[in-house]
Amino acid sequence: MTRVTQVTILIVLVILFALLYQGLWGDPHRIPTVLVGTRAPLFEGPDVETGASLSSSQFAGKVILVNFWASWCQECKVEHDNLLRLYEDFRDHPDFVMLGINYQDEVEDARAYLKERGSGFAHMRDVKGTLAIAFGVYGVPETFVIDKAGLIRHKRIGPIVGDAYTQLTKHVLTPLLNDANPVL
């Protein structure tokens, strides 16, 4: 066995183990999305509670926080109170809109869910699931922030709790509402 072969084997092994080690710390909540920086899809659909039609054109020029949820989703329950609190904190801002999107759900279940836990902001049904696909949703909960120009600026997979809450409010929403760039 030549020295070159020996060294090659060693290097390959070291790289391999470094890679596997790195892989251990991958955070499944951080799925890179190709959508951040692109134009948010247009949407319209019925309001969960009233059935009235909601459309993205109503919200043009505002900072929109979009949250995908479902009544069967455990992690959505975890973040629900936080979402209500967030809405209370920002609702007075004239440029802020918050929209829940009910995904893969029965309308009765969704209504009961909102009745029990409080709805706060408007919720729209994604009847065929096409909106979820347009937003590249993997599962619920997922949260997006769209800026005044209509571009998606932030995506979060998993519940908005702990650090995720602080990051979303302090580093994404506040700067965007003040026409600054999010701090990531």
Next chain:
Amino acid sequence: MSRFIPMLFVLCLAYPHVAHADVVDETAIDKQVRAIAKTLRCTVCQTENIWESGAPLARQMRDAIRERVLRGESAGAIRAYFQSRYGDYIMMEPPKHGINWLIWLAPFLLLFGGGLLLWREINGWVTRTPAPRPDVPPLDEASRRRIRQDMEPPEV
């Protein structure tokens, strides 16, 4: 209404000849949907395409594909749409661009590179190996035949 449907169902079961029997078949649209769905990954499953997956997301994606096929979009355009929403991740095979060429070419590079190296190495060994010495006493004809019968495919 809600009570009527199960009743209808029971009727269908009880009197199959009453129900209108049809020969059903796939449409051209069905085939196109399948062909496209097989190339896209169910993003919440473990390496499964959205055609084979039973996940609700996969079902909705199939419906979305159908809607687009019905609208007359081409297979390429539909795939491109999904790719624009989910990234390369949704394609069942790595798209052939940029760094992904590495994984597409690697097996062939290994094969040809390895093959070339091995060929040269064997050639080297062959040239370094001395030719069989002629002064070794040859086998007598009887043993030679026996050996051939036992070891080699006989030439019948």
Next chain:
Amino acid sequence: MIIEIGHFSVVIALVLSAFGMVTSVLALTTRNTDWVRVGRMAVTMIFLLLSAGMASLVYSFLTRDFSVHYVATTSNSQLPLFYTIAAVWGGHEGSLLLWVCLLSAFSTVAVWLHWRTQPAIMPYLIGVECLVILGFLLLILFLSSPFDRLIPAPPDGKDLNPLLQDPAMVLHPPMLYMGYVGFSIPFSFAMAALFSGRLGEEWIKVTQRWTIFAWLCLTTGILLGGYWAYYELGWGGYWGWDPVENASFMPWLVGTAFLHSVMVQEKRKMFKVWNLFLIIVTFSLSLIGTFLVRSGVLTSVHTFATDPERGLYILIFVTTVIGLAFGALLLRANALKSRIEMDSMVSRESVFLFNNLLFLVAAATVFLGTLYPLMIETWKGAKVTVGPPYYNTVFMPIALGLLFLMGVGPYIPWRKASRSTLKKHFLIPRAIGTASTLVVFVLGIHRAFALAGAFVVGFAGAAIVIDFGKISSLYARRASVNPLKGAWAAFTSNQRRYAGLVTHVGVLVLVVGILASTIYQTEKVVSLRVGDEFVLNEYRVKLERIHDVRGKNWSAQEGVFEVYEGETLLTRLRPQKRVYDASQTPTTESAIYSKNMGHIFLTMPDVSPDGVAVARGVINPLILLVWSGGGIMGLGVLLNIFRPHQRRDDDAL
């Protein structure tokens, strides 16, 4: 109480495995054989203690003791007895215990079996096996214990994943693990050879049967897994190039390369380093596969339950074993230089080398494909998928190359072949290969790889049949007996060689099955009401009724489909849409009718409330050849393992 006894046994086994390593070190430093004897005792005790641990777990399952956390998560009071036993290895913790229990069983058998003939190897064998056992026991006891109690006990368990409630899944894990741990024996012998410097052919000859037995178990495990996927997952395919499947396929590929290349060392005393390298890689891949599957590194998104701590431990352990093995190999490599004598490029030796190259490239391809998403994520922060279309494309040329070598290899003599003899010898196989390509072409298959596949299968098959036919008729004439007896005499004259060829025939049968069921597959998905029918190739499939059925722990909607060929009723197929009681998990149960080695495969993925069923019909021609081929391969291996001892045996390959 029983489970605590089991727990305690496993703790003692842990201590003994550390002790076993100490005895082997002491035996080597003091050269006192008493220590080896003590080590043998330790290994035997470990096996008994782990069996006791396993038994206590089985007992807890059978008595449905849901105060044991593991029992509560993987079984349920309504789970049938058969699957209750399978549930013991139906989860991470229990399957690890099974792994290490089998490992200790193999070690014990190896120690007692080779005790007399291989005294010098013993300390190393005991040491290496104890190291691996120790590593796994630490993992089991500290990071994934199946013995933990759950207080207060839940009234009922969560149930075994319904997909695993399947006969094939009862045997699949033990078979696979026997394959993995089986390779640890030749690995230990190789380590012994490296550490002791006794680097002859001895270790290879001694472990030949172990290697091939491990290979048999691994092959069986993989094929059972494929069979399970085929009818349980309900999409009519048997191999999905999933990371978990790949993890078992990689050691198989390198193990197969090893199986072939050892023959060169036995016969020509060359490539010693290479064989050590191959067995080390094989066992390393078994361990890395375990890491990949258990650490959650390769699981998909939205499986949040990954445990980096456990993964980190496994990685450290795997790195230690692999590092030790490669370290020893690299340090010893220069002492191992064997004189290489090659008389010709056209020789058995070089065929084996090219065979090895192809197997390794195949393994590297699977390895790269499996880890590529991880590489891209680490490097560029993006996610990609490497799915079946990729593997099918790049694997085809490699597989065809291997099949071709399989056709020519056994007929090229050692050292040197004369080109004119070869030409003559392969004349008929070549004609048959060409003929089968033409037949396939005329049948309307024009895809390049299918045509190439037909040629190679025809070629290799003809080569085997013609050769064996000639030899058996020769034997028949020589002893003036009938051809059948002649064939038997020929077979037993060199059982190792011909058993190997039986395995090759199995491979060919398997390949025909794969090619036919892939290329000729017909699939149709239709929505239909009761009374409707659809056409599937030459069959008509009619939905006769849909009714509810009830099993021990599930309820289902069952569609009764009549399958007609012309006007004759062939069979009634009853696919189901099941929901399991405890977990409320829906599954799709397929219904299969076999005809001419092919399958009519039916599932009913959905029934709407107004009685419209979605039916999926698949025709998989010749698919039974996949598993029949596997069976023939297994038969070949058994004939190899249980061949009578012959003096010539090891020379006349």
